[in-house]
Amino acid sequence: MDIEQFRKAGYQAIDRICDYYYSLEERPVVSQVQPGYLREALPESAPEKGEDFQLIADDYQKHIIPGMSPWQHPSFFAYFPTAGTFEGMLGDLYCSSIPTPGFNWSCSPAATELEAVVMDWGAKLFGLDSQFLNSSGIGGGVIQTTASDSALVAVVAARSRYIRQYHTDVKQEDLIMYTTTQTHSLGLKAGLVLGLTCRALEVKIEDQFALREAVLRSAIEEDKKRGKHPFIIIATIGTTSSGAIDRLDEIGEVVKDYPSLWIHVDAAWAGVTLACPEFREVAMLDSINQYADSFCTNFHKWGLVNFDASAMWVRNRKDLTDALDITPEFLRSKHGDAGTVIDYRNWHLGLGRRFRSLKVWFVLRSYGAEGFRNYIRAGIDLNNYFATLVRGSSNFSLVTEPSFALTVFRIVPPSVTDPIASQTLLNSLNQSFHARISARHDIWLTQTMINGIFCIRFAVGAARTTKAHIDKAWKLINEEAEVVLANLGQ
Ligand code: PLP
Numbered sequence: 273m274d275i276e277q278f279r280k281a282g283y284q285a286i287d288r289i290c291d292y293y294y295s296l297e298e299r300p301v302v303s304q305v306q307p308g309y310l311r312e313a314l315p316e317s318a319p320e321k322g323e324d325f326q327l328i329a330d331d332y333q334k335h336i337i338p339g340m341s342p343w344q345h346p347s348f349f350a351y352f353p354t355a356g357t358f359e360g361m362l363g364d365l366y367c368s369s370i371p372t373p374g375f376n377w378s379c380s381p382a383a384t385e386l387e388a389v390v391m392d393w394g395a396k397l398f399g400l401d402s403q404f405l406n407s408s409g410i411g412g413g414v415i416q417t418t419a420s421d422s423a424l425v426a427v428v429a430a431r432s433r434y435i436r437q438y439h440t441d442v443k444q445e446d447l448i449m450y451t452t453t454q455t456h457s458l459g460l461k462a463g464l465v466l467g468l469t470c471r472a473l474e475v476k477i478e479d480q481f482a483l484r485e486a487v488l489r490s491a492i493e494e495d496k497k498r499g500k501h502p503f504i505i506i507a508t509i510g511t512t513s514s515g516a517i518d519r520l521d522e523i524g525e526v527v528k529d530y531p532s533l534w535i536h537v538d539a540a541w542a543g544v545t546l547a548c549p550e551f552r553e554v555a556m557l558d559s560i561n562q563y564a565d566s567f568c569t570n571f572h573k574w575g576l577v578n579f580d581a582s583a584m585w586v587r588n589r590k591d592l593t594d595a596l597d598i599t600p601e602f603l604r605s606k607h608g609d610a611g612t613v614i615d616y617r618n619w620h621l622g623l624g625r626r627f628r629s630l631k632v633w634f635v636l637r638s639y640g641a642e643g644f645r646n647y648i649r650a651g652i653d654l655n656n657y658f659a660t661l662v663r664g665s666s667n668f669s670l671v672t673e674p675s676f677a678l679t680v681f682r683i684v685p686p687s688v689t690d691p692i693a694s695q696t697l698l699n700s701l702n703q704s705f706h707a708r709i710s711a712r713h714d715i716w717l718t719q720t721m722i723n724g725i726f727c728i729r730f731a732v733g734a735a736r737t738t739k740a741h742i743d744k745a746w747k748l749i750n751e752e753a754e755v756v757l758a759n760l761g762q
Contacts, residue, residue, distance in 0.1 A: 296344060344734055344735065377605065512720075543569020547644050701760060709748070
């Protein structure tokens with residue numbers, strides 16, 4: 273393809289993307305294709321001779337688009353939203369227009385410098401302590417691929433710091449990481465990848481599934497007595513299942529007595545609420561600033577930036593570079609050697625890295641801090657509206673208090689007077705209800721299991737969702753519930 277062919281194909285691509293967005297609402301929110309559909313449609317090997325790009329572009333429309341579930345659909349209430357924007361899309365387009373592996377400053381100085389700047393913008397937007405700023409020269413921010421990568425990097429850095437500073441002779445099998453039963457699978461995954469024991473601490477429904485001081489303290493004491501070495505706690509602000517918020521204030525108090533413990537805060541979904549001053553207390557900003565060694569939130573979830581852009585800040589950048597800096601001769605550079613620039617290759621697991629800060633820059637400039645905050649507030653308002661509908665219904669109950677833009681609920685019909693005694697019945701009722709909802713293509717809700725309770729999650733945050741979409745969702749939810757309840761009565 274030459275430059276003029278690219279220009280033509282590019283114009284067509286943008287036209288088709290716009291048409292796709294105009295038709296978004298008429299499309300199924302969950303792709304309707306069956307497993308293996310694409311293998312049947314595509315040749316078994318790459319073509320021997322190059323093909324005309326128009327054919328390829330048409331096949332994209334014909335075969336790929338139907339297999340894409342549009343997470344940007346306004347009736348998407350599953351998982352957590354991936355709120356892409358056109359600004360983010362353009363950032364990715366420009367990013368891939370000048371492919372660069374960006375692993376050190378000299379690769380493409382703008383890539384490193386923009387990342388350092390936008391991560392400072394992000395830190396200020398979220399109210400993080402000045403020590404987390406790149407401009408502090410002490411801590412700093414880096415964009416990782418996902419929150420799972422951020423956690424993995426945090427565990428690597430924490431382990432390295434623990435061994436260097438506290439216990440040079442510790443055996444790998446004696447190291448312990450802590451998470452809770454509600455932590456995202458990223459904790460166990462990090463343990464698996466690194467060959468470390470990850471202990472998931474029990475949290476209670478009466479604590480709204482938050483990790484509290486007593487549980488953490490007794491786990492540490494017990495493990496130390498057994499000769500084990502706890503070195504990191506991964507706390508969550510806004511768990512995946514129910515939006516639970518670990519009591520970082522209490523965790524911080526415990527860690528005062530065990531200063532070798534690293535606190536990583538996984539706020540992959542809910543961290544962006546820190547942009548709004550009114551949510552900072554509930555999202556534990558003061559404790560993050562006081563105690564966290566590292567903090568992560570995903571711009572690519574509820575933060576308006578197209579996947580991928582997981583923002584990670586550390587209090588002390590040396591913890592990262594001490595753990596991850598490997599510099600063979602071929603990676604040395606004048607500025608890197610002089611220590612006058614950030615070499616982001618030493619802040620993440622790979623070497624090469626995408627120029628992700630470009631899309632973050634586009635989004636933050638285009639929305640402004642005010643637009644960003646308004647978008648977060650709108651999601652929370654819509655969720656509060658949904659929660660009010662649930663509260664007002666005689667057939668449904670909240671399982672936990674709504675958290676930011678997430679409501680966890682289930683059917684509990686009026687005939688069930690003792691939900692605990694009727695747990696099996698309620699679980700099977702709600703599984704049938706969820707199966708019916710999942711068979712639809714005009715709404716998408718996902719399920720979870722919390723302490724044996726099968727529940728339905730309703731997560732608001734797709735950029736095009738309005739009150740009318742919540743009303744429509746509520747109508748569909750009630751229609752399906754009525755069928756399930758009628759079957760129960762038979
Ligand atoms: N942490 C929490 C609280 C999440 O809800 C999720 C995903 O939903 C993750 C981490 C994982 O995010 P990622 O896909 O960026 O690793």
